[in-house]
Amino acid sequence: MFAYRNDVRKILIPYLQELTPKQWNANAYPNTISWVIEHMAQTEDYWIFQIGFGESSRVVVIWMFKIELFVHKLSASVVFYRCLLGKGCTAHDEKSALFKAEGSGSLLLTDEAVLHADHYFASMAESRKGKGVELILPVDDVEMVYNKFKNIYPDHIESKIIAWPWGKLDFRVIDPDGYYVRVTS
Incomplete structure (x- = not known):
């Protein structure tokens, strides 16, 4: 990974780990932290799902096509x-x-x-x-x-x-x- 790509995520990981399911499922709109995280999570980086969404949401994401x-x-x-x-x-x-x-x-x-x-x-x-x-x-x-x-x-x-x-x-x-x-x- 590029260092500049990791910087924002290193700051956000502790935040992501503290979010409750209610916070993750709240209605999101542009320019909120949840909207930013959602769009970051849609990138190629698998680990953001693992850290950010936690164990319980793995059943929602299918990785093998x-x-x-x-x-x-x-x-x-x-x-x-x-x-x-x-x-x-x-x-x-x-x-x-x-x-x-x-x-x-x-x-x-x-x-x-x-x-x-x-x-x-x-x-x-x-x-x-x-x-x-x-x-x-x-x-x-x-x-x-x-x-x-x-x-x-x-x-x-x-x-x-x-x-x-x-x-x-x-x-x-x-x-x-x-x-x-x-x-x-």
């Missing part, structure tokens, strides 16, 4: 994600393939041909997928995954491996349908 990607050519996507995830499918048939994470997360690849004409995504079937979405895949060994991709899918690498000042290592790939994936430590 179940993601479904509608894909043009299922077989190509299955091979791509097997390489990226380093594991085979949990379930697979001619219309879909399921990859399960060790936690509660999962990735379901579904052939876009199953979409009915009135489905929200049906009109986007032939377009580039994932506009405005970044899928983030944490892995144990970013360099190993990067080297594997560099050899197997070099044209799908969007950005080379980078060591960030805050201690993360990552690279970005574009899957066969155009979904943008960040592989990170």
